[in-house]
Every structure is written in C-alpha cells, then in structure tokens.
Amino acid sequence: MKKILTLILVSALGGIMTLSAYKFFIEEESEALITTSSEPTLSYFPTSHKAVASYGTLNVPDFTEAANDAVHTVVHVKNTTISRAPMTLQDLFMGRNTERAQVGTGSGVIISPDGYIITNNHVINGAQKLSITLNDNRIYDAELIGTDEKTDIALLKIDASTDLAFATFGDSDQAKVGEWVLAVGNPFNLTSTVTAGIISAKSRDLSGTQAQSFIQTDAAVNPGNSGGALVNTRGELIGINTAITSQTGSYIGYSFAVPSNIARKVVEDIMEFGNVQKGILGVRGGELNSKSAETFEVNTTQGFYVSDVEENSGAEKAGVKKGDIIKKIDNINISKFSDLSGYLSTKRPNDVVNLTLIRNGDEKVIPVTLSKTEIMTVDFLNMQLRNIPNDLKKSANINNGVVVVKNENYALYKNLGINRGYIITEINDQKINSVDDIIKLKQKHGDNLEKNLRKLSIINSSGQKESFIFK
Missing domain, CATH: 2.30.42.10 (PDZ domain)
Incomplete structure (x- = not known):
C-alpha cells in the first residue's frame, strides 16, 4: 500500500515539474516571438474592416401608401380596331363579312379630376374605338384629344359623373439613379399590378438617333404596362412606362419610361395649342468621348461640342460659336446628347435657358432664347x-x-x-x-x-x- 502511495506521489510531482518547465521555458519564449515580430502585413488595395449592420436594422422603404394612391389613378385602356381580310369566293357566296374587330390593351394615367388621361401613342394608334376601365370597374368611352408620335405620348378624355382620383406630376429632373420607384399598370390584362425597382439610369436613347431621353428602371414591366405610371415613394408621377428591351417580348430586367417633365409639357401643349411646341437651340454637333475629343482637338470627354450654329437661331443671336463645349443647360449637366435633347423637350419657343459652356478654356454662362423648329x-x-x-x-x-x-x-x-x-x-x-x-x-x-x-x-x-x- 505504501509503495502505491509513493508511486502516485512521485508521478504527481513529476507532472508538476514538467508543466512548470513548459510554462517557464517554452511558452514564454513563444509569446516573446509573437510580440516582437516586425514582419509587415501586405495590403495592395484600400480595404474596409467595418462590421456589416444586421439586416434587421436596415430601413426598408414602405411602398404601401404610394401604391394605394397610384392604383386608383391608373386605368385600363382598350383599343378596338377593325381589320378587313381579303374576301374569298366562299365569303362572297355565303355573304360573310370579312371585317374583324381586334382589341389591344394597355394602361393610362388620370391626370385631372375631370377625366384627362395620359397614355402612349402606340397604345391607341389606329383605334376606331377607345374604352377606359377605372380601378373601381367603371367603364367609359374615351375621346382622343391629341398625340405626339415623337415622344410616344397621347392625351385622352372621358366624361365621368364625379371627380376622379388623379396623379400628381413630380419633377423627373430631380429623380436620382438608385432611387426606389413603382411601376403601375395592367400587364397581360392583370389589372392594378404594382412592381418595384430602382432607377437604373437616366437620359437613355434606344433609337440611336439621339432623339430620346428615357428613364431606365429595373421595375418589372410587360406588355400591357405601356402608358402606365412610374411613381416615386411619395406617389408622384415621374414617368410614363413606354418600352422594354427584350429578345422574347417580355420583361428581362430593363424597362423605360418617358420622363414626367416631357410628358407633362406634351399634354399641356396639346391642350393649349393642339400640337406640340418645340423650342430649339439652333446648334449642331455631337457628344464628346475619347475619340471625338481627339477629332475636335479638345481636352474633355464630356459635354456637347458645337460644330455649327444655325443662321438666325437663338444660339447665334446669343453669341454661341463653333467650337464651344456645352457643359450645362440651366441646372442639368450635359454628359451626352440625350441629356441636352431631353431637357429641351420640356421647353417651348421663346423660353430662355442658361448655357454653361467652355470657350478657349474659359467657362461662360450665356442666356439663349429658344427658336421655333422652322429655323432648323x-x-x-x-x-x-x-x-x-x-x-x-x-x-x-x-x-x-x-x-x-x-x-x-x-x-x-x-x-x-x-x-x-x-x-x-x-x-x-x-x-x-x-x-x-x-x-x-x-x-x-x-x-x-x-x-x-x-x-x-x-x-x-x-x-x-x-x-x-x-x-
């Protein structure tokens, strides 16, 4: 028994001595090596090491109020056209009529309590009859007031027995890339459909003629959405949904809307003058990039280079010269031609705009009175x-x-x-x-x-x- 106790005691003492030796000689040396190391940490790129906030603390926008307001102002547009097929001998003998009614559908937005409705020209083009269905299922015949093929905007009118809910125009020039928006319309005859996305880009031209200036968004838009509303989170109308880019004919990620400032100006012109009043600067040229800047021998790649000035135009009278580079019109920065053409689409002849331009390296601000298109x-x-x-x-x-x-x-x-x-x-x-x-x-x-x-x-x-x- 004494031998066993002695053996246990010797083992315990041996373990204590071994642990003490490790702590004193080995572990201390390791710690010293770590703390005295001067080896630098290599970093080639600026890096943020801040912790990401929990998803539960993020502020998610509330679309419910904007959606509720918008759906009551968006209508279903039905366009009835009569097509005539070639008459066969069998049709002649049977006395059959070869006329067939074809119905196309789209969307529209009520913009006044007395029943004025804005939509796309392509929604109502060629119609023999136009029918409007409100969100509360009331149906009215519509009168075509006027259209503008260039901007793809049309104005309709219905006579309702009561004042109607209507959309308030927002300022599309103030809309920002990355801002949340809602698209409201009737895709595939699914009435009062609301989809959400962000503004992906502004001043988009799909034609290649530099005549368009669309708002691009990733809110889902499909056939039937045309003429519907693009609204911001306050429910303000900032665009009329008009087009998609797709190889299949359905939504694949990009949709385009006519900015509300252009749409509002078009319908106001139609109501007041019966046609669209277009104001022009009277300059010709092109947008700058690396290649064109080299051609024009200038040292900037953004802006509009003036290669010629129209005779008797407002630009000529204001002193704009060949070689000037337009950098800004009023408060709108000009990085491409569609920025310039889009803003001018909101103006009329005799309106005055302020051009900020570069001439011989100096910046100048010149007021220009816009001319009529007849001088182009x-x-x-x-x-x-x-x-x-x-x-x-x-x-x-x-x-x-x-x-x-x-x-x-x-x-x-x-x-x-x-x-x-x-x-x-x-x-x-x-x-x-x-x-x-x-x-x-x-x-x-x-x-x-x-x-x-x-x-x-x-x-x-x-x-x-x-x-x-x-x-």
Whole structure:
C-alpha cells in the first residue's frame, strides 16, 4: 500500500515539474516571438474592416401608401380596331363579312379630376374605338384629344359623373439613379399590378438617333404596362412606362419610361395649342468621348461640342460659336446628347435657358432664347432643307414635307428643276414630315444614301405634285 502511495506521489510531482518547465521555458519564449515580430502585413488595395449592420436594422422603404394612391389613378385602356381580310369566293357566296374587330390593351394615367388621361401613342394608334376601365370597374368611352408620335405620348378624355382620383406630376429632373420607384399598370390584362425597382439610369436613347431621353428602371414591366405610371415613394408621377428591351417580348430586367417633365409639357401643349411646341437651340454637333475629343482637338470627354450654329437661331443671336463645349443647360449637366435633347423637350419657343459652356478654356454662362423648329436645317444631297412653317402649311394645304432653302446640286436643278421653294414630301415612298426624318435616313444609309435613292416626290413652285424615279 505504501509503495502505491509513493508511486502516485512521485508521478504527481513529476507532472508538476514538467508543466512548470513548459510554462517557464517554452511558452514564454513563444509569446516573446509573437510580440516582437516586425514582419509587415501586405495590403495592395484600400480595404474596409467595418462590421456589416444586421439586416434587421436596415430601413426598408414602405411602398404601401404610394401604391394605394397610384392604383386608383391608373386605368385600363382598350383599343378596338377593325381589320378587313381579303374576301374569298366562299365569303362572297355565303355573304360573310370579312371585317374583324381586334382589341389591344394597355394602361393610362388620370391626370385631372375631370377625366384627362395620359397614355402612349402606340397604345391607341389606329383605334376606331377607345374604352377606359377605372380601378373601381367603371367603364367609359374615351375621346382622343391629341398625340405626339415623337415622344410616344397621347392625351385622352372621358366624361365621368364625379371627380376622379388623379396623379400628381413630380419633377423627373430631380429623380436620382438608385432611387426606389413603382411601376403601375395592367400587364397581360392583370389589372392594378404594382412592381418595384430602382432607377437604373437616366437620359437613355434606344433609337440611336439621339432623339430620346428615357428613364431606365429595373421595375418589372410587360406588355400591357405601356402608358402606365412610374411613381416615386411619395406617389408622384415621374414617368410614363413606354418600352422594354427584350429578345422574347417580355420583361428581362430593363424597362423605360418617358420622363414626367416631357410628358407633362406634351399634354399641356396639346391642350393649349393642339400640337406640340418645340423650342430649339439652333446648334449642331455631337457628344464628346475619347475619340471625338481627339477629332475636335479638345481636352474633355464630356459635354456637347458645337460644330455649327444655325443662321438666325437663338444660339447665334446669343453669341454661341463653333467650337464651344456645352457643359450645362440651366441646372442639368450635359454628359451626352440625350441629356441636352431631353431637357429641351420640356421647353417651348421663346423660353430662355442658361448655357454653361467652355470657350478657349474659359467657362461662360450665356442666356439663349429658344427658336421655333422652322429655323432648323439639314444638308441632303447638296441641298439645304428646312421644316415648313406652320402658317405656310395651312395656307397651302400641305400636310407634310420639308422645303428646299438652297440647292447646290446642279444635276437635280438641271435635270429635275428642283430649286429654292420646292417641297420634298417623300423619299423612297417614305413620308417626310420634318428634317428629323431626313436625319434618320442619313444615319441609316450614311454615305450610301445617294446610291439608295430610288424615288423622290416633291411639290414644285407652282404647287403641283411630281415624282421622280431613279434607276
């Protein structure tokens, strides 16, 4: 028994001595090595080591009030067109009618208590009958007040027995990328549908002609949403949903809306003047980037470079010169042409805008009074063409066309007699409404436009219509 106790005591003492030796000689040395190390920690990029806040503490926006307000102002638009199929012998013998009613659907937004409704032009285009269904299922026939094909905006009117809930316009210029928005409409005939997203970009041009200035959003928009509302979290109308980009025809992540400032100006013009009043600066040029900056020999890659100034335009009268770089118009920064064209779409002739521009390295602010579109010119086949003044259209009963103000094309003058005062109404059987159509043709065909010219329709100085076919 004594031997066992002795053995246990010796073992315990041995363990204590071993642990003490480890603590004193080995562990102390390890700690010293760690604390005295001067080896640097390599870091190639700035890095934040702040802890991420818990998801439960994030402020999530509340869309319920904005959605509730918006759904009562968005309506279902039904467009009925009558199509006629070719009549067969069987139809003739059976006495069958080949006319068929086709119904298209879309959305619209009530913008006044007395029943004015804004929608897209493509929603109601070609309609023989328009029907409006409100959110409370009341149905009314609608009257078409006016349209603007360029901005794809149309104005309708219904006569309701009571005042209607209506949307309040917001300031789309103040909308910011990353801001939450709601898209409200009737996709696939699913009425009063609300989807949420953010503003992905502003001043988007889908046409390639630099004539558009859409708000881009990732809120889900599908066929049937066209003409519906894009609203902010306060329920204010900041856009009219108009288009999607898709290879399938359905939503894949991007949708586009006409900014509310443009839409509001268009419908106000339609109500007051019967058509859209367009104010222009009277400058020609292009947006800057690395390539164009090198071509123009300037040291900035953002802004609008003025390559020419229209004669008798507001820009010329204000002193804008070739070589100026427009950096800002009023409070809108100009980084691409659609920024400039989008803002000008909210203005009328005789409105005054302040241009902030760079000239010879110095910044200047110049007030410019906008001109009417009649002063706009475009070069085409060595001719200078201009929009027809509205008073001339009325007095001469001319519906469309552009007028020749200068002709330096000797062949056209000698062989066809085309001279100053002639009006070009069609090119290759395509109706020409304004110089914008000429610009589109030039962008489409480029240097091959003259080779692709097959037919030219004109009105001569005597008011007679002629057509010339080129082989």
